[in-house]
Amino acid sequence: MPTASHLKNSLYFDFRAARRVPETHAWPGLHEHPVVDGGEAAAAAAGTGDAVPVVDVRAPDAAARVARAAEQWGAFLVTGHGVPASLLARVEERIARMFALPAAEKMRAVRAPGEACGYGSPPISSSFSKRMWSEGYTFSPVSLRSDLRRLWPKAGDDYRLFCDVMEEFHKEMRQLADKLLELFLRALGLITGEQIAGVQAERKIGETMTATMHLNWYPRCPDPQRALGLIAHTDSGFFTFVLQNLVPGLQLFRRGPDRWVAVPAVPGAFVVNVGDLFHILTNGRFHSVYHRAVVNRDLDRISLGYFLGPPPHVKVAPLPEAVPRGRSPAYRAVTWPEYMAVRKKAFTTGGSALKMISAAAAAEPDDDVDVHA
Ligand SMILES: C=C1C[C@]23C[C@@]1(O)CC[C@H]2[C@@]12CCC[C@@](C)(C(=O)O1)[C@H]2[C@@H]3C(=O)O
Ligand SMILES: O=C(O)CCC(=O)C(=O)O
Numbered sequence: 001m002p003t004a005s006h007l008k009n010s011l012y013f014d015f016r017a018a019r020r021v022p023e024t025h026a027w028p029g030l031h032e033h034p035v036v037d038g039g040e041a042a043a044a045a046a047g048t049g050d051a052v053p054v055v056d057v058r059a060p061d062a063a064a065r066v067a068r069a070a071e072q073w074g075a076f077l078v079t080g081h082g083v084p085a086s087l088l089a090r091v092e093e094r095i096a097r098m099f100a101l102p103a104a105e106k107m108r109a110v111r112a113p114g115e116a117c118g119y120g121s122p123p124i125s126s127s128f129s130k131r132m133w134s135e136g137y138t139f140s141p142v143s144l145r146s147d148l149r150r151l152w153p154k155a156g157d158d159y160r161l162f163c164d165v166m167e168e169f170h171k172e173m174r175q176l177a178d179k180l181l182e183l184f185l186r187a188l189g190l191i192t193g194e195q196i197a198g199v200q201a202e203r204k205i206g207e208t209m210t211a212t213m214h215l216n217w218y219p220r221c222p223d224p225q226r227a228l229g230l231i232a233h234t235d236s237g238f239f240t241f242v243l244q245n246l247v248p249g250l251q252l253f254r255r256g257p258d259r260w261v262a263v264p265a266v267p268g269a270f271v272v273n274v275g276d277l278f279h280i281l282t283n284g285r286f287h288s289v290y291h292r293a294v295v296n297r298d299l300d301r302i303s304l305g306y307f308l309g310p311p312p313h314v315k316v317a318p319l320p321e322a323v324p325r326g327r328s329p330a331y332r333a334v335t336w337p338e339y340m341a342v343r344k345k346a347f348t349t350g351g352s353a354l355k356m357i358s359a360a361a362a363a364e365p366d367d368d369v370d371v372h373a
């Protein structure tokens with residue numbers, strides 16, 4: 001178990017003590033593209049059509065709205081979801097308390113190389129030489145009581161309250177994930193009325209879908225123009241719910257003209273990001289969204305990602321119903337770990353992971369990708 005000397009020797013960076021952004025944390029090219037406001041009022045005033053879509057899941061036309069947003073943006077804000085605001089407030093409070101623990105205590109749960117869960121820089125950071133202005137904690141909601149003992153070995157009140165609130169949250173979110181999956185499948189025309197079309201595959205997606213939680217802390221930063229909270233990426237799974245506090249920072253990339261759209265912090269709303277495996281499943285009809293998180297000079301930002309995806313051994317391939325008649329699937333079948341390994345390679349070569357698993361690229365299979373990387 002890491003000790004104080006482990007902490008001293010580790011690469012822990014004390015954000016609170018930083019008076020400037022050191023070279024290790026300074027990212028070039030952050031301002032290559034303009035940033036526009038994705039709030040409804042601002043976008044209407046600017047006449048840009050850049051308002052981030054909002055879907056009220058209770059609306060009769062929710063599936064059509066989901067389809068439009070997933071096709072055109074790969075992301076949207078979800079309202080009317082029924083997860084109580086009081087629960088979200090408690091979730092946020094517990095996350096803030098966890099990140100406020102002394103560094104030595106957080107580092108007890110440090111993520112070991114190659115491990116999915118644990119504390120530290122986001123897993124993606126191992127592919128980059130610059131460091132991000134954030135810390136994160138990843139855990140599986142089904143094993144949280146044992147995972148969280150690494151942070152709170154004495155299992156006192158903070159441990160108990162954190163676990164209780166996260167379990168309650170997971171229960172609500174897993175139901176909301178099923179609801180959203182149903183809307184996605186309706187949007188694809190795979191569910192009509194009460195009927196699920198096609199074979200068992202679609203039903204199985206919902207039954208076997210797994211959840212992972214990742215908490216992000218973006219400490220206030222003396223020079224936010226030089227630092228980056230979370231490098232631009234697409235989420236790798238099916239879809240992600242993002243809960244953010246009232247400090248905005250999430251930006252979505254849009255093409256033509258290339259720009260970053262700042263997602264407004266709407267109280268009580270979740271952002272939904274379409275992930276790469278959903279992009280594959282829908283044969284590219286619902287596209288994954290490239291996004292990043294920026295930091296703030298005066299305020300800490302907290303966000304929570306609730307990631308849904310397939311179990312690790314399941315191959316994901318385009319649903320036959322999503323492939324236009326007479327055409328072949330645009331992507332080959334991959335498991336989540338296989339896809340992550342391809343993405344890691346794409347980061348080092350500057351390529352696109354989705355292109356690497358496209359049917360065109362499958363003609364020349366790339367078999368030197370290490371799934372355990
Ligand atoms: C389920 C997962 C998605 C994620 C990798 C992970 O195993 C747990 C953390 C997730 C996260 C959060 C921050 C950004 C991201 C790219 C990363 O480095 O870790 C995502 C991963 C992802 O979507 O691929
Ligand atoms: O902090 C955010 O708003 C985004 C977080 C994110 O993209 C992620 O956790 O994958």
Ligand SMILES: [Fe+2]
Nearest residue numbers: 233234235291
């Ligand atoms: Fe993300």
